[in-house]
Amino acid sequence: MRNTVLALAAVATLAACASRPDPTPTGPTGPTTPPVTTPQGPTPGSAEDFRVSVGDRVFFGYDRFDLSAEARSVLERQAAWLRRYPNVRVLVAGNCDERGTREYNLALGARRAAAARDFLVSLGIDGGRIESVSYGKERPLDARANEEAWSVNRNAHTQIVSGAVS
Amino acid sequence: MRLMKSFLASLVALVAVAMTVTPSFAQQGDRVHVDINQGNLNPMPIAVIDLLGESAAAQQIGRDISGVVRADLDRSGLFRPIGTDAFIERIEAMNIPPRFADWKIIDAQALAVGEVEPQPDGRIRVVVRLYDTFGERQLNSLVVAPRTPDGWRRIGHVIADFIYSELTGESGYFDTQILFVSETGPRTRRIKRLMIMDQDGANPSFLTGPESMVLTPRFAPNTRVLTYMSFETGAPRVFLYNLSTNRREVLGDFPGMTFAPRFRPDGNGIVFTLDMNGNSEIYAMDLQTRARQRLTNHPAIDTSPSYSPDGGQIVFNSDRGGSPQLYVMNANGSNQHRISFGEGRYSTPVWSPRGDLIAFTRQSGGRFAIGVMRPDGGGERILTESYLDEAPTWSPNGRVIMFFREGRGEGPQLWSVDLTGRNLRRIPTQTDASDPAWSPILP
Numbered sequence: 182m183r184n185t186v187l188a189l190a191a192v193a194t195l196a197a198c199a200s201r202p203d204p205t206p207t208g209p210t211g212p213t214t215p216p217v218t219t220p221q222g223p224t225p226g227s228a229e230d231f232r233v234s235v236g237d238r239v240f241f242g243y244d245r246f247d248l249s250a251e252a253r254s255v256l257e258r259q260a261a262w263l264r265r266y267p268n269v270r271v272l273v274a275g276n277c278d279e280r281g282t283r284e285y286n287l288a289l290g291a292r293r294a295a296a297a298r299d300f301l302v303s304l305g306i307d308g309g310r311i312e313s314v315s316y317g318k319e320r321p322l323d324a325r326a327n328e329e330a331w332s333v334n335r336n337a338h339t340q341i342v343s344g345a346v347s
Numbered sequence: 348m349r350l351m352k353s354f355l356a357s358l359v360a361l362v363a364v365a366m367t368v369t370p371s372f373a374q375q376g377d378r379v380h381v382d383i384n385q386g387n388l389n390p391m392p393i394a395v396i397d398l399l400g401e402s403a404a405a406q407q408i409g410r411d412i413s414g415v416v417r418a419d420l421d422r423s424g425l426f427r428p429i430g431t432d433a434f435i436e437r438i439e440a441m442n443i444p445p446r447f448a449d450w451k452i453i454d455a456q457a458l459a460v461g462e463v464e465p466q467p468d469g470r471i472r473v474v475v476r477l478y479d480t481f482g483e484r485q486l487n488s489l490v491v492a493p494r495t496p497d498g499w500r501r502i503g504h505v506i507a508d509f510i511y512s513e514l515t516g517e518s519g520y521f522d523t524q525i526l527f528v529s530e531t532g533p534r535t536r537r538i539k540r541l542m543i544m545d546q547d548g549a550n551p552s553f554l555t556g557p558e559s560m561v562l563t564p565r566f567a568p569n570t571r572v573l574t575y576m577s578f579e580t581g582a583p584r585v586f587l588y589n590l591s592t593n594r595r596e597v598l599g600d601f602p603g604m605t606f607a608p609r610f611r612p613d614g615n616g617i618v619f620t621l622d623m624n625g626n627s628e629i630y631a632m633d634l635q636t637r638a639r640q641r642l643t644n645h646p647a648i649d650t651s652p653s654y655s656p657d658g659g660q661i662v663f664n665s666d667r668g669g670s671p672q673l674y675v676m677n678a679n680g681s682n683q684h685r686i687s688f689g690e691g692r693y694s695t696p697v698w699s700p701r702g703d704l705i706a707f708t709r710q711s712g713g714r715f716a717i718g719v720m721r722p723d724g725g726g727e728r729i730l731t732e733s734y735l736d737e738a739p740t741w742s743p744n745g746r747v748i749m750f751f752r753e754g755r756g757e758g759p760q761l762w763s764v765d766l767t768g769r770n771l772r773r774i775p776t777q778t779d780a781s782d783p784a785w786s787p788i789l790p
Contacts (some may be wrong), residue, residue: 211529250600281692281710282694284620284651284664296625299624317583324534325756
């Protein structure tokens with residue numbers, strides 16, 4: 182069962198990666214088409230709402246897994262959102278930059294995921310709703326090889342597995 | 348003519364003198380010998396003739412096999428195969444002794460002569476004689492039992508191992524395979540598939556598909572069973588893969604993620620990392636009884652275990668001291684002690700099949716290096732360094748290390764380096780490649 186959930190989550194992740202939406206959603210536009218009125222912001226309770234309005238990633242220092250004040254504030258918003266939508270289940274994935282070796286980074290990513298998960302649980306979210314996984318240095322968000330990219334790639338990513346408004 | 352001869356004679360004498368002052372190869376006792384510890388300062392010139400054959404087909408396969416032999420010897424850095432167009436004597440029969448003077452003139456310290464003998468059943472048998480040209484005698488001969496002609500590359504590797512072993516006194520490593528991870532696609536959506544190929548990059552083939560990312564493959568001692576980590580079921584899991592039965596299975600039923608697997612030297616056990624809620628610990632599992640044993644018990648990261656060749660000890664990676672360092676423990680988990688005390692962060696320890704050294708990755712000053720140290724932590728030497736060098740694996744004779752290297756912003760490639768650090772070679776692969784694992788000598 183657990184494996185199935187994780188497998189589904191992995192598929193969801195891949196799908197999300199494959200079709201990452203543009204930062205500014207736009208309706209069909211063209212020279213002869215009048216402007217279409219689109220709803221402001223993502224649908225409340227949707228995965229996009231979580232990602233855009235709440236923030237789905239918290240970031241870490243080099244070889245660190247302690248939560249910064251900023252990370253805690255993002256996780257507090259996540260917890261508040263998860264309390265509002267109690268059917269939502271999430272997967273917290275720990276990620277690392279490329280400046281570490283592969284197996285060590287799998288362990289380090291697991292620590293980051295656990296740090297984020299434990300904090301959500303401490304804020305009253307049922308641990309049964311939160312799976313965690315480590316992708317080590319295998320899934321960088323930013324492909325570049327510089328400090329800016331590495332700081333972005335050191336994160337815990339909270340992904341919605343099920344229960345969100347579609 | 349007479350003058351020419353005396354010139355050549357003095358040249359030979361000069362070369363012989365030069366030989367005595369450059370110690371990487373020399374007559375040792377009563378025979379020619381390559382000192383493996385000197386590396387390729389002065390590789391030994393060696394002549395390998397195109398294997399003889401009665402038919403045109405046998406001659407063609409003979410040329411192909413000899414090409415493999417010469418390429419293996421050249422890549423070792425210890426030998427310099429002499430081009431066949433420089434040969435003076437044209438050897439046409441196996442059982443007539445060579446004219447040693449003709450080989451000494453072109454400075455061939457050793458000479459390999461051989462023949463391809465097609466068998467009635469279509470297979471081929473190969474016979475090789477190895478000569479010490481300055482000692483003017485045969486060192487040894489090799490009969491490669493009949494094999495099908497499509498196995499000609501392996502016949503070449505077997506001959507290269509024979510020559511290497513006769514001239515260095517150590518076992519060879521050419522008749523081996525490499526498991527690795529083939530990488531394609533953009534860095535943010537990398538496709539990583541398990542591949543296997545010959546040690547020289549020939550005969551590559553995929554073992555897994557593009558659907559799930561695989562990492563860190565390793566051979567069992569029998570080379571027919573593999574272990575690796577895969578995201579196939581979502582979270583990292585250690586898999587076993589039997590190449591003979593084509594059966595794959597997840598190792599055990601553990602609550603968290605499992606990764607960093609390696610076989611016990613007897614092949615009947617696996618040591619790996621189990622992470623539960625952010626705490627990684629090292630476990631051992633017997634593959635027959637399926638009994639599992641926890642070996643570490645510490646809130647720090649404990650991962651990347653590797654057995655000593657006698658199975659009595661395990662070297663592993665832990666950050667319990669504040670940064671990733673190498674530790675050694677007994678195979679039952681007792682007597683855990685740190686062995687790395689140099690400058691930097693140490694990881695990916697791998698015990699040499701000879702038992703004398705541990706290879707590792709070291710991060711220092713923004714660079715990654717591959718190095719070796721003794722199991723007591725002494726004698727640390729860095730062999731090679733770059734933006735990212737990672738994941739050493741040992742040749743079965745414990746003399747060469749393969750690893751992967753990534754340039755800044757570039758994809759990974761496989762490289763090998765010998766223990767002197769002087770013979771650095773790229774291993775050709777069709778795609779980007781990482782996480783190499785060197786097989787034992789093939790059965």
